[in-house]
Amino acid sequence: MLDGVTRRYAVGGAAALDGLTVPVPGGACLVLLGPSGSGKSTALRLVAGLEPLDAGRVLLDGADLAGVPPERRRMAMLAQRPLLFGHLSVLDNVAFPHTVRGVPRRRAHADARARLDAVGLPGFERRRPGELSGGQQQRVALARALAAGPRVLLLDEPTTGLDTGARAEVHELLRRVRADLTLLLVTHDPVEAATLADRPGDRVAVLRDGLLQQHAPVGELYARPASLTVARLLGGRTEVPGTVRAGRHVSPLGALQLPVPVPAGPGVLVVRPELVELVPAGSGIAGTVAEVRVLGARALVTVAVAGAGGTARVHAEAPLGRQPAVGDPVGLRVPVDVRTVVPPSEDGERQQLP
Numbered sequence: 126m127l128d129g130v131t132r133r134y135a136v137g138g139a140a141a142l143d144g145l146t147v148p149v150p151g152g153a154c155l156v157l158l159g160p161s162g163s164g165k166s167t168a169l170r171l172v173a174g175l176e177p178l179d180a181g182r183v184l185l186d187g188a189d190l191a192g193v194p195p196e197r198r199r200m201a202m203l204a205q206r207p208l209l210f211g212h213l214s215v216l217d218n219v220a221f222p223h224t225v226r227g228v229p230r231r232r233a234h235a236d237a238r239a240r241l242d243a244v245g246l247p248g249f250e251r252r253r254p255g256e257l258s259g260g261q262q263q264r265v266a267l268a269r270a271l272a273a274g275p276r277v278l279l280l281d282e283p284t285t286g287l288d289t290g291a292r293a294e295v296h297e298l299l300r301r302v303r304a305d306l307t308l309l310l311v312t313h314d315p316v317e318a319a320t321l322a323d324r325p326g327d328r329v330a331v332l333r334d335g336l337l338q339q340h341a342p343v344g345e346l347y348a349r350p351a352s353l354t355v356a357r358l359l360g361g362r363t364e365v366p367g368t369v370r371a372g373r374h375v376s377p378l379g380a381l382q383l384p385v386p387v388p389a390g391p392g393v394l395v396v397r398p399e400l401v402e403l404v405p406a407g408s409g410i411a412g413t414v415a416e417v418r419v420l421g422a423r424a425l426v427t428v429a430v431a432g433a434g435g436t437a438r439v440h441a442e443a444p445l446g447r448q449p450a451v452g453d454p455v456g457l458r459v460p461v462d463v464r465t466v467v468p469p470s471e472d473g474e475r476q477q478l479p
């Protein structure tokens with residue numbers, strides 16, 4: 126549990142982390158998601174005990190960790206770069222947490238071998254870290270972290286710098302070894318957040334400028350972002366400014382009924398591209414294809430809609446090969462339940478009710 130956790134690097138300056146309060150239930154995964162400089166790594170260092178708090182408390186199973194040194198917190202960290210000892214063999218790297226505790230060499234090595242098997246690296250014992258790929262090194266670092274017998278695994282951008290295949294391997298491994306470990310993951314990648322925080326109790330805390338923006342299961346962040354910041358961080362593209370009147374969002378798209386009550390006034394309609402349906406011209410909201418961008422197996426189709434008060438741009442997805450062409454007239458269908466209105470300013474309060 127983080128309770129009002131605050132860190133201010135410069136006296137009188139803005140807080141890098143400002144009163145962060147989020148529960149971290151035992152065995153669950155909490156993701157700290159945010160853009161660069163939002164305070165994610167600071168939070169992780171404070172939890173690990175590597176830096177002092179300026180205010181607040183870090184609690185583990187209800188006990189305040191103030192004054193408990195990092196090595197006695199039963200936490201292990203997997204950093205962005207593996208930070209292995211280059212002069213030691215892979216086996217000795219993994220056995221290191223045992224060695225420093227004085228565990229007899231034979232037992233330490235037996236455990237390290239089992240850990241290497243568990244991360245899919247049997248037979249790599251005698252190699253030096255420099256003889257492994259980046260993904261393999263990260264797996265060794267994970268084996269070493271687990272050898273320390275932590276209750277909490279701190280993951281600081283654990284797959285940044287790895288290629289797609291190695292990333293997927295590390296994600297799969299983390300999901301496999303997770304068991305009842307508590308995970309605290311720092312990332313700027315919503316896909317990584319969604320991949321690792323996929324159990325019922327898992328949550329994502331979105332940070333910006335040291336402040337908590339939203340704390341929710343990842344699916345809710347996608348479906349109901351609380352602000353433009355959250356919508357953009359989750360890869361949202363469509364933002365249609367308008368006005369909320371009598372439960373409808375009024376914009377060039379028309380007067381669209383909203384699924385939940387939203388206070389009247391200015392508001393931005395945000396809709397995920399994968400939830401907008403492209404239908405034949407003549408049905409739905411009439412528009413013209415303004416741009417098509419191929420993204421792997423899908424195409425991102427930008428549709429311009431001219432209506433009362435101006436033009437709106439709405440993004441939709443189509444399977445590759447089935448996308449319309451620039452200039453084609455099309456129809457758009459925006460299902461009622463996927464319409465979310467957020468405040469026009471990034472700093473505004475959430476308007477959408479839960």
Ligand SMILES: Nc1ncnc2c1ncn2[C@@H]1O[C@H](COP(=O)(O)OP(=O)(O)OP(=O)(O)O)[C@@H](O)[C@H]1O
Nearest residue numbers: 134135141159160161162163164165166167168313
């Ligand atoms: N040791 C430090 N001394 C002074 N300022 C710091 C220090 N560490 C971080 N900061 C500042 O605190 C703020 C939050 O930094 P932090 O590293 O926690 O962000 P982050 O979200 O982890 O960013 P990134 O994704 O780039 O690592 C930033 O403005 C940063 O410049």
